[in-house]
Amino acid sequence: MNHIAVLRRDSAAPRRRDAEATRAAILEAAKVHFARSGYDRAALRDIAAGASCDVALIKRYFGGKEALFTEALKASFHPDRLGTWDRTTFARDVAIEMADNAHVDEANTQSFQFLLRTATSPTTAPLLNVAIQERFLAPIRDWLGDADADARARVLAAIYIGLLVERLIRNQPLEGREREVFINQVTATLDAMVQPEVTRRG
Amino acid sequence: MNHIAVLRRDSAAPRRRDAEATRAAILEAAKVHFARSGYDRAALRDIAAGASCDVALIKRYFGGKEALFTEALKASFHPDRLGTWDRTTFARDVAIEMADNAHVDEANTQSFQFLLRTATSPTTAPLLNVAIQERFLAPIRDWLGDADADARARVLAAIYIGLLVERLIRNQPLEGREREVFINQVTATLDAMVQPEVTRRG
DNA sequence: TCGGTAAGTCAACGCACATTGACATGTGTC
DNA sequence: GACACATGTCAATGTGCGTTGACTTACCGA
Numbered sequence: 271m272n273h274i275a276v277l278r279r280d281s282a283a284p285r286r287r288d289a290e291a292t293r294a295a296i297l298e299a300a301k302v303h304f305a306r307s308g309y310d311r312a313a314l315r316d317i318a319a320g321a322s323c324d325v326a327l328i329k330r331y332f333g334g335k336e337a338l339f340t341e342a343l344k345a346s347f348h349p350d351r352l353g354t355w356d357r358t359t360f361a362r363d364v365a366i367e368m369a370d371n372a373h374v375d376e377a378n379t380q381s382f383q384f385l386l387r388t389a390t391s392p393t394t395a396p397l398l399n400v401a402i403q404e405r406f407l408a409p410i411r412d413w414l415g416d417a418d419a420d421a422r423a424r425v426l427a428a429i430y431i432g433l434l435v436e437r438l439i440r441n442q443p444l445e446g447r448e449r450e451v452f453i454n455q456v457t458a459t460l461d462a463m464v465q466p467e468v469t470r471r472g
Numbered sequence: 473m474n475h476i477a478v479l480r481r482d483s484a485a486p487r488r489r490d491a492e493a494t495r496a497a498i499l500e501a502a503k504v505h506f507a508r509s510g511y512d513r514a515a516l517r518d519i520a521a522g523a524s525c526d527v528a529l530i531k532r533y534f535g536g537k538e539a540l541f542t543e544a545l546k547a548s549f550h551p552d553r554l555g556t557w558d559r560t561t562f563a564r565d566v567a568i569e570m571a572d573n574a575h576v577d578e579a580n581t582q583s584f585q586f587l588l589r590t591a592t593s594p595t596t597a598p599l600l601n602v603a604i605q606e607r608f609l610a611p612i613r614d615w616l617g618d619a620d621a622d623a624r625a626r627v628l629a630a631i632y633i634g635l636l637v638e639r640l641i642r643n644q645p646l647e648g649r650e651r652e653v654f655i656n657q658v659t660a661t662l663d664a665m666v667q668p669e670v671t672r673r674g
Numbered sequence: 675t676c677g678g679t680a681a682g683t684c685a686a687c688g689c690a691c692a693t694t695g696a697c698a699t700g701t702g703t704c
Numbered sequence: 705g706a707c708a709c710a711t712g713t714c715a716a717t718g719t720g721c722g723t724t725g726a727c728t729t730a731c732c733g734a
Contacts, residue, residue, distance in 0.1 A: 287700055287711050308593055310512035314692065324713055326694080335692065386592050402641050421646070421653035424638060425661065432634020436626060439591050439600055444623070451623035459627065459661055489681050489730060516722065526683055528724080537722065 293331045295321035300342040305384040309339055343401075346384045355413075361460035365453040368433045369444045382434055406430070414464070426463045495533045497523035502544040507582045510589040511541055511596050538595075545590060545603050548583040557615075563662035567655040570635045571646045584636055604629070616666070628665045 299320030303312040314335055318325045332338040355363065366372070385401055410430075411423040433456065444452050501522030505514040516537055520527045534540040557565065568574070590600040612625040635658065646654050 289711065292711080308512070310510075311593070311595070313690080315690095325692080326714085327712065329693070330711085383592065386588070418649070418653040421650040422657055424642075424646075424650075424654055425657040428634040428638035429631050429661070430634065431637050432630040432632070435588075435591060435633050435637065436630035439597065439604055440626075441597065441601065444626075447620070448623040448626075451620040452626055455624055455627040455665070459631070459664065462661065462664065463657070491681065494681080515720080517720095525681095527722085528684085529682065531723070532681085 289331070292321065292323055292327060296323065296328055296331060296338070297342060297345055300338050301346055301384070304339060304342050305346070309335075314338075343384060357413075357464055361457045361464065362453070364430070364433070364460055365456035368437050368456060369449050369452050371437055371441070371443045383438065386435070386438075402427070422463065426460075429459065429463065491533070494523065494525055494529060498525065498530055498533060498540070499544060499547055502540050503548050503582065503586070506541060506544050507548070507586040507589070511593050516540075541596065542599050545586065545596075545599055546607075548586045559666055563659045563666060564655070566632070566635070566662055567658035570639050570658060571651050571655050573639060573643070573645045584640075587633075588637070588640075624665065628662075631661065631665065 296317065299317045300312075303317045303320060306312075314325050314328050317338075318328055328335075328338060332341060385405070406427040407423050410426050411419045414422055414426070443449070498519065501519045502514075505519045505522060508514075516527050516530055519540075520530055530537075530540060534543060587600065587604075590596045590603075608629055609622075609625045612628055613621040616624055616628070645651070
């Protein structure tokens with residue numbers, strides 16, 4: 271309601287007119303809104319409001335909605351946390367996180383939803399393939415790091431993505447025994463994926 | 473003379489006035505359009521055109537867009553083949569199918585894309601939760617059929633969905649050693665899910 | 675044959691939204 | 705201080721779309 275209260279957006283740089291900062295603010299707001307609402311339901315006016323600026327500036331700095339979207343999409347491709355996880359605790363950490371809907375609002379989840387929504391936008395769908403490659407497969411492959419890491423990275427990525435989707439759909443934490451069994455199952459599954467010599471031939 | 477009265481062609485000739493048939497046609501077109509374009513980008517006018525009828529009939533028969541969507545969503549979740557799979561060969565069958573992009577029938581692909589698009593739209597996601605419960609988790613739970621089937625059905629569903637996404641993204645068959653390792657990994661993973669005694673407590 | 679009703683059509687309304695160009699204001703330069 | 709350009713604001717326009725109610729037509733039974 272009161273836009274006046276939000277006017278101050280940066281205490282360190284009191285300079286009012288700053289094209290670069292405004293552009294960055296728009297991009298940041300776009301990332302949030304596109305991730306939260308998807309391409310269609312994210313309104314430029316809301317994004318502009320989130321960046322505390324006028325809609326027309328979006329046109330000036332990005333050209334249009336679609337251009338803003340693709341740029342926000344690119345900006346969302348930071349390497350996934352997967353690469354930094356501890357191999358011994360990783361499985362259980364992921365399992366618990368999935369069960370409890372932890373960190374749902376973190377940049378990680380946000381950019382994943384962004385990613386998933388990309389598949390639903392015909393214009394940006396081709397980007398998804400590249401994005402998955404860069405964000406999931408490559409880090410996981412490097413992380414696994416053994417001979418057959420390529421194929422195993424695919425499976426691990428698939429499972430991880432599936433868990434993210436499941437959590438996204440479920441949208442609330444698990445509880446009680448169901449939570450425990452869920453965690454145990456996921457932990458066992460992921461642990462098996464991390465072991466390099468698991469592959470039983472035949 | 474009564475033979476003539478029975479003459480009915482529902483292929484090329486203009487459809488007779490038939491509320492039930494029209495309703496069904498709308499629903500069918502809705503499934504296609506919602507799956508292809510998602511909730512927001514699917515226009516009622518296009519759906520009506522797909523059903524060769526007027527937009528107003530959608531209101532008459534379904535009440536509105538959202539109601540049409542929920543009905544189309546339900547109609548898209550026919551019981552999955554999962555329920556009919558053989559427990560002993562299921563894991564490897566799925567693994568091979570995923571690796572080779574064995575062509576799933578149109579309806580299956582369509583309903584899966586429907587699912588993905590629904591999951592990524594905040595408006596429709598809650599609806600999906602219910603639908604998943606009824607049409608996906610419940611059959612798997614029954615199929616697994618033991619005490620903790622609830623939680624394990626979730627995990628299995630998540631993995632299955634993840635594999636579908638991975639295949640959708642990859643969009644081409646795997647080959648050579650990568651294919652073999654992939655199949656082995658997936659088989660091992662799914663096999664573990666099917667075994668009722670696997671739950672190792674932690 | 676005829677009338678009532680279900681089935682289908684049509685045009686218009688209103689809303690939400692992206693887009694656009696004209697306008698205002700601040701900021702650095704001379 | 706005055707000018708020019710960059711930055712930001714405002715209102716208007718057009719469009720796509722869901723929704724709606726009044727209108728027309730086909731069907732079927734009396």
